[in-house]
Amino acid sequence: MSAELNMPAPAKKATMAHFVKSHLRDYGMLISLLAIVAFFQYMTDGTLLRPLNLTNLVLQNSYIVIMALGMLLVIVAGHIDLSVGSIVGFIGALAAILMVQYHLHFIPTTIICLLAGAAIGAAQGYWVAYFRIPSFIVTLAGMLVFRGLSLALLAGQSIGPFPVEFQRLSSGFIPDVFAMEGYHLTTLLLCVATPLILVGLNVAARIRRHRFAIEQEPLALFIGKNITFFAVMAYIGSLLATYKGLPNVLIIMVVLIGLYAFITRDTTIGRRIYALGGNEKAAKLSGIDTRRLSFYTFVNMGVLAALAGLIFAARLNTATPKAGVSFELDVIAACFIGGASASGGVGKVTGAVIGAFIMGVMNNGMSIIGIGIDWQQVIKGLVLLAAVFFDVYNKGKS
């Protein structure tokens, strides 16, 4: 037979231009985020990356990022969840009732709230997975139901404040083992060590992939990307170290991002979710229990929405009936800006996270400049449209 059948395939020496072109979406997003950061850094005369503001940026976006992780799985599975904003409000209310009115300790409260989130996700997933009611409708119903229930729980009032230990979930910072005056050395070390380990893992993976002749990004790009990644992380660390250090919620967020990146890329469950979204019939005929899988993506979403609800309540230090209103839109927008496909089967965790930060930086930057909430919405809407247009246009060309 022809030479192309010889094994292993001689990996095509991908030229830089060719590779960037075929991965335009991934790089485009990263570059967009960096460009947006640079733009607002300039426009705000450096306010954007001040340690205080940077900390705020993380705190403000943590719950969106955490929910985007769950939403990505839901979207990849071919569904949507409109109810997450209402779940945030409902769980916040539940936590307030338990801790403020019943004086329950924050640990059992957290457990109860996360379980409640799982139950809510299960209740919605049940209708979607086993009765094939479109997720749009089920979660639209859930959006109304849980908004109503949070109003009912709080009787229209705000309840707070929360116990101090609970507030730390959102407003606390990791302790500094070195206890230096005015400089959080632990933070800096963590922000240098963690990316170093990740870069090391990247190098190991690259070497392994090389042995199996898997298509790789060009070496120059690989080195550039890793150095940039390391530099950005270390820079952020050095900035945060001059303020109060790493916020607790950042640690939670980073661990979850790592976990979900692992699940989507390296586990059979992740692979099955992509197959389910890519072609449900083929996945089913390949022995995958597609209904159960759909069900669990909603349970997972419920738990993450509950966690986001706790973080948000702790941040405001009060539960209000309006908490979480229209969060679902930011979360869904983050996934689509991050390259997820509305028809399912496509999307990456890193994309969703970058998408969430693009939205977050824009929110924050525009507020600092003094653009009104009215025009902020207009601009965000147009950015979402532009990002998805870019996707569709790219796909049409190839």
Place this chain on the structure above:
Amino acid sequence: MKPLLEMRGITKTFPGVKALDNVNLSVRDGEIHALIGENGAGKSTLMKVLSGVYPHGSYSGEIRFQDQEVAFRGIHDSEKLGIIIIHQELALVPLLSITENLFLGNEQATKGVIDWSAATVRARELLRMVGLQDSPETLITNIGVGKQQLVEIAKALSKEVKLLILDEPTASLNESDSDALLRLLLEFKARGITSILISHKLNEIAKVADRVTILRDGSTVETLDCRDEPISQDRIIKGMVGREIADRYPKRTTTPGELLLEVKGWNADHPIHAGRRVVKDVNITVRRGEVVGIAGLMGAGRTEFAMSLFGGSYGQNISGSAYLNGREIDVSTIRRAMQSGLAYATEDRKHYGLVLDNDIRHNISLANLTGVSKNGVIHHEREIEIANEYRKRLRIRCSSVFQETVNLSGGNQQKVVLSKWLFSDPQVLILDEPTRGIDVGAKYEIYTIVNQLVAEGRGVILISSEMPELLGIADRIYVMNEGAMVAEMPAAGASQEKIMEAIMSSTGRTSHSTRSREMTQ
């Protein structure tokens, strides 16, 4: 009589396949012209060329209609001249009324405003012409398939039809509905409307057709006149299947061993219409190292049987028992059927076989992810090794195993589907139309793979509508018709005539035909 339609030297190629090769068809004014041939002989393609679905320029050859050379750019052009095609899958909107459907795209309107009373009056008139007594307000979804077929015909009449093309109009009808429809065709003929009738049912053709054109492998075999003296079914069957079988099938040296799979009393109902039996009391056996063919026409229930056996992936109220190596096996879910040693490679690889957006590697591992993972964590390098192994073994032509399957040719897509199931290591592999739509070279390779499989001691059930293929590679052939197994014969003594004979003689024996092919959603 002068010809109304003259198609000369029509050739139409798809990438890798020559669907029509120098086809000639001449239809006289005012006749009923039957067009017959096996599945894949090119009947539908020819009609799509005629109606402009494949526009002028995408085929070569000449079409003359009413002594004028025509060049249709789309279905609109052919309809303007009065050539109306009624497809096998009806093109009606279920939740609109009969009237609305009749005038869809051709509304009785002035300046965009519909005149409902004019439409209703005209609709009543059209319905009377086809002998339908239902109210024009009735929704399509509330009338049966037979009446829907009549609505389609009424719709054709509303467009001043000169040449009516019916693609297997009676395939989903019961006997009395079929008779009514055929009578209607004769009425139309009396009124001067010419028809082309595509059908598998030779007795119907004998009833109404004036002439018969037989297609085989994309070429015209002959046109027979049946007005003067009726033509025997044997004569037609011979024309349909009478090709020579050259050495298109690789030789197999192994002989079947002991009993491997036995299915007893298998029944399944239509997934939506409970009580409508689609698979009727099927018994089959497969021996180790044996290729068992299932022959039958489209809609005979072969796919339905295979899918209902494979974890109940089709139908409801499934009953019957399956034994592997003499022990009863649980095939109640797809996963259990797979664990019991079954695999089913679908006839529709794009919709049921592949995740098209995913690469070859991910598709191959999909049915056996545990084979490339440990504690739920995928071993990527192992997965690539496996993919490359199958790429080599099945000669999948691709740039690498990281190529998306959507970009592969049909034959290579089929090989990826086969790889997926081979990797799941089944004892019995059901192949449903494994060579549909792929070229001769790739077909040969697939047959070679089948031979390898049985040489390893597995059993293969081969569902195919291509009879030469069944005769060429099966050891034993079951003939299925209207949901039941109607004959069983060793391939050595079988012939296409015998298979056709078994199908024809059993048609209509069961109470009503069940030819709907909806899948479980």
